[in-house]
Amino acid sequence: MIEVENLTKEYGEFRAVDNISFTVEKGEILGFLGPNGAGKTTVMRILTCFFPPTKGKVMVAGYNCFEDSLNVRKRIGYLPQRVPLYEDMKVNDYLRFVAAIKGTPAKEVNRKAAKVMDDCGLSDVSNKLISTISGGYRQRVGIAQALVNDPEVLILDEPTVGLDPKQIKEIRNLIKELAGKHTVILSTHILPEVSILCGRVIIINKGKVVAEDRPENLATESAKRMLLRINGNAQTIEQELSRVGGIEGVEREQASGDGNGFIVVLEDEKQGRQGIQAMIERNKFELVEMRLLEISLEDIFIKLVTKEEV
Amino acid sequence: MNIRNVSLILNRELKSYFSSLTVYIVIIMFLLMTGYFFYNLTATFSIVSYQAQSDPMLAKQYQLLNINETVIRPLFGTIGMILLMMTPLLTMRLLAEEKKTGTIELLLTFPINDVDVVLGKYLACLVVVLTMILLTVTYPILLVVLGEPEVVPIGTGYLGLVLLGASAISLGLFTSSLTENQIVSASISFAMLFFFWLISYSAPLVSAGLGRFLSYLSINEHIESMSKGVVDSTDIIYYLCFIVLFLFLTLRSLETKRWR
Numbered sequence: 001m002i003e004v005e006n007l008t009k010e011y012g013e014f015r016a017v018d019n020i021s022f023t024v025e026k027g028e029i030l031g032f033l034g035p036n037g038a039g040k041t042t043v044m045r046i047l048t049c050f051f052p053p054t055k056g057k058v059m060v061a062g063y064n065c066f067e068d069s070l071n072v073r074k075r076i077g078y079l080p081q082r083v084p085l086y087e088d089m090k091v092n093d094y095l096r097f098v099a100a101i102k103g104t105p106a107k108e109v110n111r112k113a114a115k116v117m118d119d120c121g122l123s124d125v126s127n128k129l130i131s132t133i134s135g136g137y138r139q140r141v142g143i144a145q146a147l148v149n150d151p152e153v154l155i156l157d158e159p160t161v162g163l164d165p166k167q168i169k170e171i172r173n174l175i176k177e178l179a180g181k182h183t184v185i186l187s188t189h190i191l192p193e194v195s196i197l198c199g200r201v202i203i204i205n206k207g208k209v210v211a212e213d214r215p216e217n218l219a220t221e222s223a224k225r226m227l228l229r230i231n232g233n234a235q236t237i238e239q240e241l242s243r244v245g246g247i248e249g250v251e252r253e254q255a256s257g258d259g260n261g262f263i264v265v266l267e268d269e270k271q272g273r274q275g276i277q278a279m280i281e282r283n284k285f286e287l288v289e290m291r292l293l294e295i296s297l298e299d300i301f302i303k304l305v306t307k308e309e310v
Numbered sequence: 311m312n313i314r315n316v317s318l319i320l321n322r323e324l325k326s327y328f329s330s331l332t333v334y335i336v337i338i339m340f341l342l343m344t345g346y347f348f349y350n351l352t353a354t355f356s357i358v359s360y361q362a363q364s365d366p367m368l369a370k371q372y373q374l375l376n377i378n379e380t381v382i383r384p385l386f387g388t389i390g391m392i393l394l395m396m397t398p399l400l401t402m403r404l405l406a407e408e409k410k411t412g413t414i415e416l417l418l419t420f421p422i423n424d425v426d427v428v429l430g431k432y433l434a435c436l437v438v439v440l441t442m443i444l445l446t447v448t449y450p451i452l453l454v455v456l457g458e459p460e461v462v463p464i465g466t467g468y469l470g471l472v473l474l475g476a477s478a479i480s481l482g483l484f485t486s487s488l489t490e491n492q493i494v495s496a497s498i499s500f501a502m503l504f505f506f507w508l509i510s511y512s513a514p515l516v517s518a519g520l521g522r523f524l525s526y527l528s529i530n531e532h533i534e535s536m537s538k539g540v541v542d543s544t545d546i547i548y549y550l551c552f553i554v555l556f557l558f559l560t561l562r563s564l565e566t567k568r569w570r
Contacts, residue, residue, distance in 0.1 A: 100318050
């Protein structure tokens with residue numbers, strides 16, 4: 001549905017996007033992850049034909065974004081980052097305007113606007129001025145205007161930024177419902193959002209793709225860490241632990257309750273586990289706790305993003 | 311160009327105009343100022359006419375007693391100048407505001423051509439300016455009721471005002487496309503409009519040929535002859551070229567924004 005090939009965008013001397021390629025299948029939700037200034041918004045603006053790329057080819061729904069911009073724009077719904085809306089319009093007037101300008105036949109404009117207000121839970125505020133509604137409703141109006149012409153592709157730039165936890169949950173549910181019917185690309189720098197919403201994630205940093213996979217695969221690829229709590233002489237344990245095969249490193253960890261805490265980075269999970277077990281039996285230590293630490297996307301993200309600088 | 315899209319943009323802009331206070335204030339100020347000068351001109355005219363009854367020498371100065379020459383022609387000049395001072399206040403928000411608030415990002419990613427956006431916004435402002443001009447029709451109507459002015463110069467004078475206003479909007483829309491700051495847009499508009507207003511002043515300083523050219527460039531020279539009742543095709547062509555030129559530049563300016 002979306003094909004991006006060797007996309008590069010330069011602002012003068014500054015290269016905001018550097019030779020990015022990726023594809024998105026129909027019905028997929030793709031997460032676009034990266035720190036601020038990574039180039040997420042630039043990629044989205046190119047996908048929505050707001051400006052053309054410096055180099056590279058971008059195809060959306062079978063049309064070239066540069067040569068066939070009108071045909072692409074007919075098939076996308078776009079929610080820009082700060083949700084820019086016409087403050088002086090009422091919610092329903094605004095959605096009718098957007099529906100009409102996106103080419104909905106005059107007879108159907110009212111029906112489509114009413115439907116999308118219903119879907120996005122906007123019926124309560126349909127007669128209010130956009131300048132007077134709350135941030136959560138604003139965001140929903142933004143999503144509603146993107147959805148109003150039933151586009152094949154939805155491009156959402158940080159759809160949950162600045163909302164309270166309840167609103168974030170509502171918006172996420174709304175986006176989840178869209179999967180399957182629409183192809184969605186959403187950008188965010190909030191990591192749990194990606195694991196909740198997206199089937200696939202692309203991490204970019206400084207304009208380059210640094211990782212691309214399913215969120216759960218990204219987690220398993222990285223080295224595993226294990227928390228141990230063992231009763232006994234802390235120094236001896238640390239020495240013994242560092243001799244065990246299959247272990248990359250040992251760190252002291254402030255443990256609450258019984259025993260000394262250690263964080264062990266495993267090179268080979270099975271070998272390390274067996275080695276630790278043998279070591280404990282040999283030295284007659286008392287094992288209090290032993291568990292694999294779940295790696296959060298945060299860790300992977302920080303690792304990937306800071307790798308180059310180290 | 312797509313008529314439906316143009317009219318959608320036009321409608322939205324008009325609603326936006328009339329839901330803000332600015333337009334009402336601009337219209338009221340415009341009417342107060344033009345009304346004041348209309349009163350001055352007619353008052354002077356009636357005093358001179360009254361004095362002429364007892365002073366034959368004064369009456370001989372025929373020019374002074376022609377209502378077309380002493381009231382209507384200066385009135386059009388004044389309304390034209392006030393119009394030029396007011397239009398930048400109406401055009402400054404057209405594109406600059408969309409850039410400031412970011413709504414331009416949605417507007418330019420809607421499936422419509424840039425031409426539709428530019429024309430829709432242009433026509434919306436034109437409707438407002440036409441309303442302003444139309445409201446001043448009360449002045450010549452008063453003159454027709456109370457005196458006996460020639461009607462043709464009034465009609466052609468209004469044609470000139472409409473063309474003048476339409477030109478000022480085109481230039482204002484262009485300056486609005488250059489910046490996201492409305493004040494900057496209005497300032498550039500004022501400067502450019504006054505440049506086109508005063509450029510004929512330097513005509514006497516240069517050679518005759520260049521002088522004629524500078525006078526031709528001047529935006530108010532053309533309304534001058536129209537308020538006398540003369541409609542010259544070169545005047546009409548001047549205004550139409552002015553309008554098309556700045557609409558074209560606006561379009562180009564929007565396009566370069568896409569390229570940056």
